[in-house]
Amino acid sequence: MNRKFLAIALAAATTLAGGPSHAAHSASDYLRPAEAPAPADNAVTPERVTLGKALFFDPRLSGSNWISCASCHNPALGWSDGLSTGTGHGMKKLGRATPTIVNAAFNPIQMWDGRKSTLEDQALGPITADAEMSQPLPELVKKIESIPGYRSMFDAAYPGEGVSGATIAKAIASYERTVLSTDSPFDRWMRGDPTAVNDAARRGFEVFRGKGNCETCHSGYNFTDNGFHNIGIKDPEGHEDLGRYNERKLAILKGAFKTPTLRNVAVTGPYMHNGCYRTLEEVVDHYARGGDVKSNLSPDMKPIHLTDRDKADLVAFLRSLTGAPTASIPQLPQ
């Protein structure tokens, strides 16, 4: 029995071609990178991670002193918030869904519209945005400097650099580089354990790589090409979101958003840039019908004939990608 499963697993992992527009892959395509890359001036050190973790969980980083990074990138909810779109200062609804930060460290470009490249570039954005944490940077630096516990943590993490926007961002980025997917059933299967996933997930992986054509965009360990695609998502009336086009004025990028990771997708709904789908089943249906809004549609988007079993199998496969890291809550410096 185990031998039979192993044979199926290896077949799926090593020889499956199927998809019309991509070559065969092997299990090694899904091996986790040895480490999350860090810039030369911000190598990950324990002191930087400890500091960054404190900052990540500290509501004093917001103007209200009530919202922390973890309020929306909530480790209890796959490091996202479980909402269609985010919540900001004054509990106003934001325009886009909160992406998980799990494995963001592997992405060469950040945000739905890619307007930030590194984690360091990204970190101060939500903190200082009026609509999000609403904390002007100069006052933040003063606030953090006034907390003796932080002063010594910054000294240990960035000797001689002091508390600044740059060191705050670098520390948070260092912590984010440690927030990585843990072992999922899929990973155990890829390493050769045929019992790690069920038959439906195995079949779903075939659909994913075969006729589903999902790997065109959701490729590699982190299941993303980090590219931008218009997949025909309908925005609410009067709230058309141009996505990547706001950053680069190419017609093909109108309504295009960054391909999100699929790791932990079962625990990071709702889905899409505007959180329009609550379930993975709805997501699969969206792709099966080739999207809803046809203007500027990515050339890869076309209706796909999927049977009910194909759809259920795809969902089973997606559920096998759950390996969500947890966190202990730090006690914040005083």
Place this chain on the structure above:
Amino acid sequence: MNRKFLAIALAAATTLAGGPSHAAHSASDYLRPAEAPAPADNAVTPERVTLGKALFFDPRLSGSNWISCASCHNPALGWSDGLSTGTGHGMKKLGRATPTIVNAAFNPIQMWDGRKSTLEDQALGPITADAEMSQPLPELVKKIESIPGYRSMFDAAYPGEGVSGATIAKAIASYERTVLSTDSPFDRWMRGDPTAVNDAARRGFEVFRGKGNCETCHSGYNFTDNGFHNIGIKDPEGHEDLGRYNERKLAILKGAFKTPTLRNVAVTGPYMHNGCYRTLEEVVDHYARGGDVKSNLSPDMKPIHLTDRDKADLVAFLRSLTGAPTASIPQLPQ
């Protein structure tokens, strides 16, 4: 040297009388109770604690799906919020400071005004209050019932009882019974380790029990008599808070609030029912001058002559009471 410290410690712990209105105490007065009492129909079990912890960290318990119990009783900030007064739905400012829930399990009466007695009575209050988590109970029960992971957790914790306001409250209360102070330097000193606290803290403990008269109200393991006292706190103009008087119409209870625990007081500021003091030094000064508002003042409140060293020593003693528990963040049921 150690012998000398030990002698001082034992003297302070066993023979110190000093205070005008109370008898000598011994180190055993500060021994932690064997366990937090639970009602007969809600004995603490691992299943109940696991369920209660998930509920405690789950923002889906709020109408906005964004605020959890832990948003304000934040383990990173001594299970309080670091704010003068709490923050509620829509990020509106609430009228009173958020008390820590650490050791609330030892209290026979809950809330600043004692309007709830048990943890079970208290748990649904903030969830359903419009101004706080703004989640009507019938919809909450439906929401929780719709999450398959929760259904099985309720079955395991409260077999046959189902999801209801009562079982939600009982589970949260069960978790709170596990959120208890950890070993503080003071506790280690009381157990006989003379090096656990410094000279200032030792002297501060003498002031605390002696001329400071602090033990009149801040007594026993949890440093509270769970009584209600008007200590002459000035409320902001036009916002006079009658406190316990709202619950019991006795003149002496006008402006009286429950004595809070002093455990972890160094990490649970700001202080007083309205968070009017940011530092322990300000709190000590308040007592030294016998409070500010003299009407309905508790008979125990009178100016106390404290030297600058007495004051600093008291603060050092209060800082020795820090043993704040931490928590790992649960992954919430889906």
